[in-house]
Amino acid sequence: MTFDQMLESVRYEGAYPTRERAAEAVHQVLAALGRRLTGDERADLARCLPVEAALTLTAQIPDTRTLTGWGFVKDLAARTGATPATTRWDTGAVLAVVSRLAGPDLLGRILRQLPDGYALLFGQAELRQRQPAA
Secondary structure: OOHHHHHHHHHHHHOOOOHHHHHHHHHHHHHHHHOOOOHHHHHHHHHHOOHHHHHHHHOOOOOOOOOOHHHHHHHHHHHHOOOHHHHHHHHHHHHHHHHHHHHHHHHHHHHHHOOOOHHHHOOOOOOOOOOOOO
16 A cells, blocks of 8 residues: 555545545554554554555654553644544544554554553454453
8 A cells, every 4th residue: 555545545534624634643643653562563563554654653762651542542632732532533544544554463463562442443342351460
């Protein structure tokens, strides 16, 4: 998929009026995701994305704070000045396309790395429950 095709897919998913609005959502959400992912999952996802999107993802320094899915949305909303509802919409539109590009195996690995609540952001059911630490 080219970056232009990715933008069109996100534009369709998010019902955005312009490509520019879709591009803004892509860059914001992928930058935020780049602050969450580390290791092989980060590198493998970057290889699945168009170059422009991969650069946005990998330009970020991973953050050591642990954020749930809702925490991810709230953090991104605070960084962009958007409402949590708009940010949740943007996140869902972008990550739906990202999940298709990643495929089920890589997406599963990514979701195992991330805390609870991210599966829903990727349009997946949250099928696991965290086990309490012993």
